[in-house]
Amino acid sequence: MQRLKHIGLFIRTNLWIIPLALLLVWLLFRFLDPAPPKVVVMTTGSETGGYHQFGLALKEELAKEDIDLQLRTSRGSLDNLQRLTDGAGEVQLGLIQSGTELLLQPAQRRRLVGLASLYHEPLWLFQRSGLAITRLSDLNDKRVAVGSEGSGTWSVLRGLFIERQDEQRLQQLNSGLWSKMGSSAAVDALLAGQLDAAFLVLPADNHLITRLAAHPEISLINLAQADAFAARLQFLEALEVPRGLLNIAQNVPQQDTKVLSPVAMLVGNQYFHPALTAVVLEAARKVLREGNLLDPPGRFPAGEPMGLELSKEADYYHREGVPFLQRYLPFQVASAIDRYVVLLIPFIAIMIPLLKSMGPLYRWRVRARVFRWYEHLRRIDKLIYSGKIKERYAEEIDGLNKLEGELNHVDVPLSYAHELYSLHLHVRYMIYRLETLQAEDEGTEKPGPA
Template identity: 25%
Template structure:
């Protein structure tokens, strides 16, 4: 009888220990965040959809998306170890990593790593018809929203103005995000604004439905100059009909949107996230029209920082790189 009781106690003790360890393993979760951008751009809806898709398809991973001032701030967040992953323009990511270009007076952020190139981001220059603005040169002396502080959009605005012989001192600069640009254009508080995002973007749709607006073109000559001068810029066209009142194609500049991360992030986690992205990218196409442009054929376009080891492993596994 004593032996049976002893056996029972041992069985119960072993079961309890196994249960504790099993529960611990089952409860262990990896939390990862994606810094996106303002709610009026493309980063935010795609980032939210990506976070949900990863959480649903990578066991043990909980991913959340957060708003931010976008590209440059996102790189700085990774540099300070305050966020694991982020979206960022290819050009500003390269400048942050190398401390060159618009960021030549900063410290390089050497822990930036690439996961994937997602889709082309187009620089929209929006003006109200009432402002009379038809060219970049017409922005002189006008009230212009140039993007949030430390955003890629603000860097794009400065570059484009400089290419046309203007500086921020020549315009009345407002450092405001996409939603604020839209609201102030609608309210007549600014004359024009820059928005770098995949088209169509919700903030510009909002403007077009409430005010007569124009998209200011960049001349083909200036586009050629900027593409030749600055890596990661490319020529594009905003098609007619994407925004109310825009009935002709508008020549513009674009730069790839990258999904980047901290070099210290686990290679296993990054491998699983990269794999999930490409196996379930159809989910992103349902959220935004730019989702259909997220393809393996362009997965490394504009990748001016080293790939994370986990992403590199996946791309080697599928034969995209050797």
């Protein structure tokens, strides 16, 4: 029972730590980074394009982690860049084509971070049979589709003609002398004989490429200067399309063919929560794990080539893979643990000295139960030294006797008992001292020692 009393005293002495700890927790939560959102908006491309198809597959994978990826269709890469950098925050993720980021102002580029390159999307140049086009200059008097304005196709072609310093072709490209149309419309027009050639930026297994490859009057152009352009334009690679890759039955292309290829890049803006990086990239890895006709399995997503600086979270993923906790726990659980560990460190750092103060406070509280009686003895001492005690002998002796009786009911832990017994002795000494002074003043016999 006595032990329980002391435990109760210890608890009552240190109850102040509870509201202080709660206040500290509130402050840490208040200034901790907010939890990653469960809804992310990504701008893709046209519904028939490769960007949107990738977005649909990514949406399905992220749904398994309880993340809702909402897709917004667009005209293409340039549209996506505009949405990502307009400061509205309506989209947080986007797909762009390598090289299009070069069109941004430095302030706009600083709003973006690279997450990964996803796959090659070659710049295909198809022609109607018999035209013998091998170089860009051969297109001077031809009817050519150059992609819709704002698309990646249109952007790559601008780069090619700027590099050739072909102002006339660039003016044609900007003035509408060549047809600016989307991929589906360009394929239909080429097959209908309304065009001589068409530029398309699409994955090799896209249904529009398959459709053109199967047509006997359409052929893929082997771009003779592909390696030269790739050497000068770092956002492009020269790829070799093996003979028969697009259609084995019809042997399309009929020879190994060089094409230029940018890569599709996944980028985020300042509104994208960095904690989502690993889960988004892991979902992308699952979507791309089988590769495609030009990209071997496991090649993408990758940290290179990238025209934008990788975020530190993306860089970690490409070097180390998924963070440790996310390998074994659902994303939402792992993310919460990561955040609370960050919270726990300053909490512990602050609480340790506070907890260490609990022992001294308890000792002070116990000793206070004994030492507060010494104030009474000190007051009597002052009366003795001032000579004012003579009229109060009986009153003070009676008070000390009552105090001694109260001390018999004071309960302290055994480790502090010596202080209680010392007080008993001091009280008894003060009673003896007062009785001695009283006897001297009244001329009576002195009392014996206590």
